[in-house]
Amino acid sequence: MAQAKNQALLDILNPIIAAQGLLLWDLKIKQVGGQKTVEVLVDLPDHQNISMAQITDFTRLVNEALDEAPVDPVPGEYMLDIASPGMDRSLVEPWHYAWAQEGNLAITIAFFAAKDGQKQWTGEIAELTDNGLTLESEQQKFDVTFDEIAKAIVAVQF
Numbered sequence: 001m002a003q004a005k006n007q008a009l010l011d012i013l014n015p016i017i018a019a020q021g022l023l024l025w026d027l028k029i030k031q032v033g034g035q036k037t038v039e040v041l042v043d044l045p046d047h048q049n050i051s052m053a054q055i056t057d058f059t060r061l062v063n064e065a066l067d068e069a070p071v072d073p074v075p076g077e078y079m080l081d082i083a084s085p086g087m088d089r090s091l092v093e094p095w096h097y098a099w100a101q102e103g104n105l106a107i108t109i110a111f112f113a114a115k116d117g118q119k120q121w122t123g124e125i126a127e128l129t130d131n132g133l134t135l136e137s138e139q140q141k142f143d144v145t146f147d148e149i150a151k152a153i154v155a156v157q158f
Contacts (some may be wrong), residue, residue, distance in 0.1 A: 008073035009038070016061045017042065020054070025085040026092065029074060036078040041085040047103045050084050058082060091152040097133055101125040106155040109135065111148050116140070122155050 006029060017024050025041040042058060043050045059082045066073070066080070091097055091107060100107050101124075108122040115121065123137030132145035 006073060012065050012069055012073055013040065013062065016058065016065060020058055022058060025089065036076060037081050038074055038078050039081045041083055043084055055082060055084065088153050088156045091154065097125060097128055100154055101128055106157055108153055108155040109144065109149055110151045112150045115142065
């Protein structure tokens, strides 16, 4: 995940994340057009929802730490975007799937190639392995490797 992307930035973020009792969901550095954006997604552990006040406090602390850093961990101009991953958060890393399984959350998976006639399935994770998962939908249960998944998100259910 973020480890390989920018260790210098993580060295600044991780102590703040730990002190605030937060969970780093994802870290991305994106270039869209001429604008570079550092996207930091944070939440609370144990399936709790982070508040706007907590995001505001975290953002202030990160801005202060970046201003005081002796070397800029992200060279050049960039926009800092700190947010919650949201209810329909993307599942990318294996631990994201474990998090969804622990919370008994339904997920929606879009596949690169159709699986049993469909390119998208929604269900719960019945089993999780190092290479993939077993998805249990209302219709059936089947094994999925992580390589087959084009995109996966938590399925928002009301």
